[in-house]
Amino acid sequence: MQILDLLLCLILFPLIPAFFLLVVRRDSWRSLIVQLSAIAIGIVSLLLLVLGFDKGTLLFTVASEPVSQVMFLIEMILAVFILYLGIKYRKTLTVGLILLQAGLLVWFEMTMAGHLEIGNNLFVDQFSIIMALIIGIIGTLICVYAVGYMETYHNRHKEILDRRTIFFAILFIFLAAMFGLVFSNNLIWVFFFWEITTICSFLLIGYSGTEEATNNSFLALSMNLLGGVAFMAAIIYLAISDPSGQQLGLNHLLTTGKAVALVPAVLICFAGITKAALMPFSSWLVGAMVAPTPVSALLHSSTMVKAGVYIIVRFAPVLSGTTEGLMIALVGGMTFAIASFMAISQNNAKKVLAYSTIANLGLIVACAGVGTYNLMWVAILLIIFHAIAKSLLFLCVGTVENRIGSRNIEDMGGLIVRMPKIAIMMFIGMAGMFLAPFGMVISKWAAIEAFIQAPFGLIFIAILAFGGSATVFFWSKWMGKIISVMRDQTVIEDTVKKEKWAVLYILTGLVVVVCLIFPLISSVLIEPFVLNIYGQTAGLSQANLTIMIMMLCLLMIMPFSMLLYGKNVQPPATPYMGGRPMNDSMHFAGSIGISRELVLSNYYLEKTFGEERLFMIGTSLCWGLLLIAGIMLLGMVL
Amino acid sequence: MIPEPYAPILYALVYILVAPLLGGLIAGIDRKVTARMQGRVGPPILQPFYDVGKLFEKENPLVTASQNFYVLSYVVFMVVAGALFFSGGDMLLVIFAFTLSHIFIVLGAYASYSPYSHVGAERELLQIIAYEPMIILTAVGMYMVTKSFFVSTIIASSVPIILYLPGVFIGYLIVLTIKLRKSPFDISTSHHAHQEIVKGVTTDFAGPNFAKIEIAHWYEYVFLLGVIWLFFAWNPLIAVAAIIVAYFLEILIDNTISRVKWQLMLRTAWIIAGALGIVNLGVLYYLGMVVVP
Numbered sequence: 027m028q029i030l031d032l033l034l035c036l037i038l039f040p041l042i043p044a045f046f047l048l049v050v051r052r053d054s055w056r057s058l059i060v061q062l063s064a065i066a067i068g069i070v071s072l073l074l075l076v077l078g079f080d081k082g083t084l085l086f087t088v089a090s091e092p093v094s095q096v097m098f099l100i101e102m103i104l105a106v107f108i109l110y111l112g113i114k115y116r117k118t119l120t121v122g123l124i125l126l127q128a129g130l131l132v133w134f135e136m137t138m139a140g141h142l143e144i145g146n147n148l149f150v151d152q153f154s155i156i157m158a159l160i161i162g163i164i165g166t167l168i169c170v171y172a173v174g175y176m177e178t179y180h181n182r183h184k185e186i187l188d189r190r191t192i193f194f195a196i197l198f199i200f201l202a203a204m205f206g207l208v209f210s211n212n213l214i215w216v217f218f219f220w221e222i223t224t225i226c227s228f229l230l231i232g233y234s235g236t237e238e239a240t241n242n243s244f245l246a247l248s249m250n251l252l253g254g255v256a257f258m259a260a261i262i263y264l265a266i267s268d269p270s271g272q273q274l275g276l277n278h279l280l281t282t283g284k285a286v287a288l289v290p291a292v293l294i295c296f297a298g299i300t301k302a303a304l305m306p307f308s309s310w311l312v313g314a315m316v317a318p319t320p321v322s323a324l325l326h327s328s329t330m331v332k333a334g335v336y337i338i339v340r341f342a343p344v345l346s347g348t349t350e351g352l353m354i355a356l357v358g359g360m361t362f363a364i365a366s367f368m369a370i371s372q373n374n375a376k377k378v379l380a381y382s383t384i385a386n387l388g389l390i391v392a393c394a395g396v397g398t399y400n401l402m403w404v405a406i407l408l409i410i411f412h413a414i415a416k417s418l419l420f421l422c423v424g425t426v427e428n429r430i431g432s433r434n435i436e437d438m439g440g441l442i443v444r445m446p447k448i449a450i451m452m453f454i455g456m457a458g459m460f461l462a463p464f465g466m467v468i469s470k471w472a473a474i475e476a477f478i479q480a481p482f483g484l485i486f487i488a489i490l491a492f493g494g495s496a497t498v499f500f501w502s503k504w505m506g507k508i509i510s511v512m513r514d515q516t517v518i519e520d521t522v523k524k525e526k527w528a529v530l531y532i533l534t535g536l537v538v539v540v541c542l543i544f545p546l547i548s549s550v551l552i553e554p555f556v557l558n559i560y561g562q563t564a565g566l567s568q569a570n571l572t573i574m575i576m577m578l579c580l581l582m583i584m585p586f587s588m589l590l591y592g593k594n595v596q597p598p599a600t601p602y603m604g605g606r607p608m609n610d611s612m613h614f615a616g617s618i619g620i621s622r623e624l625v626l627s628n629y630y631l632e633k634t635f636g637e638e639r640l641f642m643i644g645t646s647l648c649w650g651l652l653l654i655a656g657i658m659l660l661g662m663v664l
Numbered sequence: 665m666i667p668e669p670y671a672p673i674l675y676a677l678v679y680i681l682v683a684p685l686l687g688g689l690i691a692g693i694d695r696k697v698t699a700r701m702q703g704r705v706g707p708p709i710l711q712p713f714y715d716v717g718k719l720f721e722k723e724n725p726l727v728t729a730s731q732n733f734y735v736l737s738y739v740v741f742m743v744v745a746g747a748l749f750f751s752g753g754d755m756l757l758v759i760f761a762f763t764l765s766h767i768f769i770v771l772g773a774y775a776s777y778s779p780y781s782h783v784g785a786e787r788e789l790l791q792i793i794a795y796e797p798m799i800i801l802t803a804v805g806m807y808m809v810t811k812s813f814f815v816s817t818i819i820a821s822s823v824p825i826i827l828y829l830p831g832v833f834i835g836y837l838i839v840l841t842i843k844l845r846k847s848p849f850d851i852s853t854s855h856h857a858h859q860e861i862v863k864g865v866t867t868d869f870a871g872p873n874f875a876k877i878e879i880a881h882w883y884e885y886v887f888l889l890g891v892i893w894l895f896f897a898w899n900p901l902i903a904v905a906a907i908i909v910a911y912f913l914e915i916l917i918d919n920t921i922s923r924v925k926w927q928l929m930l931r932t933a934w935i936i937a938g939a940l941g942i943v944n945l946g947v948l949y950y951l952g953m954v955v956v957p
Binding site: 475581590 | 729776780
């Protein structure tokens with residue numbers, strides 16, 4: 027029973043701080059509540075790891091009767107709320123979708139829900155534990171960071187209504203819903219939490235209340251409601267095909283065989299694709315960057331989009347070897363390549379991060395869609411590495427934005443002098459995203475080795491080779507911008523708050539430490555999980571691991587080489603200017619005696635990698651693939 | 665015979681010691697042949713060594729102290745990549761270390777904030793994204809023929825890999841032109857003394873740092889030509905001949921074709937090399953002609 031208590035604690039406990047945050051208005055109290063609950067949630071999720079990692083899959087019987095009715099009631103209230111907002115802001119699409127979804131839900135509840143018998147409503151296995159750690163540690167760290175950030179945010183943006191009480195309450199409800207989502211075995215419960223995350227993200231994206239924020243929040247809502255409708259359709263399909271309701275338990279559904287499970291699996295994966303913001307639904311996540319930065323960090327790393335890939339990875343065994351699965355994998359692969367290309371043409375830091383997230387989610391879905399055992403291993407590895415590095419990067423960009431008042435990469439020149447600590451952390455975060463021997467490259471490498479053994483793997487290897495090189499380009503030029511040293515710059519990072527530093531240090535440490543101990547994470551959590559499903563498991567060879575770890579150590583020693591040169595430092599030379607004299611404020615003598623400032627700008631290659639054109643291509647390709655999958659599905663149902 | 669566990673370490677050591685000598689010699693021959701093609705006498709074969717020796721004696725002007733770190737990291741990881749290759753390591757790991765090393769030289773160029781090295785850095789990045797996919801496809805092709813990513817297994821294979829991977833080989837030669845900084849693809853920095861961006865990525869490196877970059881190039885040469893060896897590994901004589909012919913071809917192309925813009929370079933590398941590579945691998949895949957030695 028002990029583990030069940032932990033699960034219930036993780037799902038229900040965040041509601042307590044959420045309630046207090048709603049009523050407390052003092053900054054110091056708010057900060058204290060957030061920090062204490064973050065520590066508590068972090069400890070409980072670690073406790074779950076310690077107690078649960080060797081137990082395999084545990085199913086728990088929780089009485090579904092009163093709970094399900096409460097959930098239905100909440101869903102109805104939320105539907106009315108959305109309906110009200112939809113009508114208020116004249117969003118026809120949202121109104122239509124919420125009516126459709128609520129209608130389906132009521133119909134399901136009236137005619138089918140009565141005689142469903144689902145004994146095991148909650149469960150936990152190694153994958154759930156991994157997700158819980160990501161939510162419980164990274165998610166809460168972001169909340170801690172958000173306290174300081176929001177204070178500065180409202181000082182800078184006086185015009186925005188201060189609704190921080192609601193903001194922080196929603197953050198914690200979001201975390202609770204995420205815990206519920208990864209621990210629910212009953213699909214109806216998964217759906218309930220799924221909808222809660224949709225609505226939480228809708229409210230957070232629209233926080234600032236500007237027209238752009240409102241529009242983007244409704245865009246996110248509509249796309250996710252569309253996914254919700256597909257999810258509901260899957261539940262109804264299962265309830266009709268088996269009135270006893272056994273198949274609505276994930277444990278039954280995933281082992282029941284493709285004949286029954288494929289149709290709901292594809293419908294749920296469609297919902298996952300909307301939530302994970304793959305093409306053609308990528309625009310909501312890009313639009314979501316209007317929200318305060320901690321919200322973006324949360325949406326991109328530990329919640330929301332991770333819920334989407336979580337559910338798709340869950341269904342990977344059902345998808346493996348099917349044409350529908352291949353279509354979903356191709357949607358992921360196309361998204362990976364095209365989003366990576368699009369990131370090249372962006373100079374808005376948050377947009378680059380957004381496209382990089384979309385690309386990586388695409389890669390995860392490509393792995394899960396093909397769904398062989400070693401690809402599932404890679405997919406889970408990607409989820410872990412991406413969550414850590416991406417949250418760090420968002421928080422760094424947020425800090426920089428608060429200080430320099432811009433999120434444009436072009437304004438980040440010389441950051442290494444102006445904000446040295448932040449710049450180094452960003453550096454480590456970016457290295458984590460694309461350089462050997464850090465996390466994402468380990469995953470990319472494992473993905474190539476896994477795809478080569480999979481059916482149609484060659485397509486994905488080609489996508490990985492070309493898309494992967496694009497990621498090298500856009501990260502390196504951003505890195506280059508940060509380290510280009512200009513004169514006459516002063517340190518401006520001393521005003522950053524203590525708790526923000528703490529969060530950033532922990533995340534930076536995690537990026538490095540997780541690279542070092544990932545063999546342990548793999549053998550304790552991922553490999554047993556994959557073994558349990560497929561009967562065989564993957565991993566990198568021992569020799570390669572040793573070399574990787576040696577390379578990582580070498581990389582960490584290298585910066586100390588600068589001490590070697592310490593003694594005989596010569597007066598700095600000026601950068602080569604073709605012989606033109608230049609002063610310390612980067613002005614050089616131009617033609618006819620005019621003094622000009624030296625300004626360097628990165629390549630964005632608009633003509634080749636322009637956003638609009640690539641977006642059109644990607645969206646139409648991915649719609650086409652989804653359509654094919656849909657038609658095949660229809661054929662199966664009829 | 666050398667005991668089994670020590671062999672890789674020995675090969676790595678031999679590479680670390682011999683590769684710069686061999687690479688410098690290749691650079692010397694390259695200059696001589698190039699000069700003859702242009703109707704000049706050319707420098708002595710050992711000229712690259714004299715140059716580097718002299719560079720080490722000069723002072724080390726820096727725009728920022730961090731340049732030392734970037735250059736040293738560039739050399740170190742280039743050596744790591746090559747040593748991993750020659751000790752029989754995993755091809756993919758070698759490629760990732762190789763990319764890492766190049767990122768360092770790019771960062772070094774960015775750090776100096778000179779417009780020439782800045783443009784050079786951007787172009788160097790374009791070169792990286794142009795050649796990297798093809799090199800990964802090369803490794804994948806080797807895997808499809810020999811069922812292993814490990815150089816030790818690939819080199820021990822008795823299969824004439826070139827017969828299975830002709831398209832991949834041509835693709836590799838095309839990106840080799842980029843990697844050897846040969847015209848028409850020497851857009852980020854050039855061995856020729858006539859480029860619009862002065863010395864591109866290496867503009868703001870001089871003295872000992874520039875010497876280190878040269879040495880890294882020598883290590884790089886040996887590694888890149890080592891990959892050609894793998895295609896012909898079943899017969900060392902043919903392999904040596906193939907390397908010589910391939911390199912001569914690169915010099916010939918260098919001296920007969922003028923530099924192109926980056927768009928054309930990217931297109932050539934991605935479309936021609938990629939298509940040849942992917943079609944080649946696709947055919948292998950389709951026919952199931954995957955041979956295990």
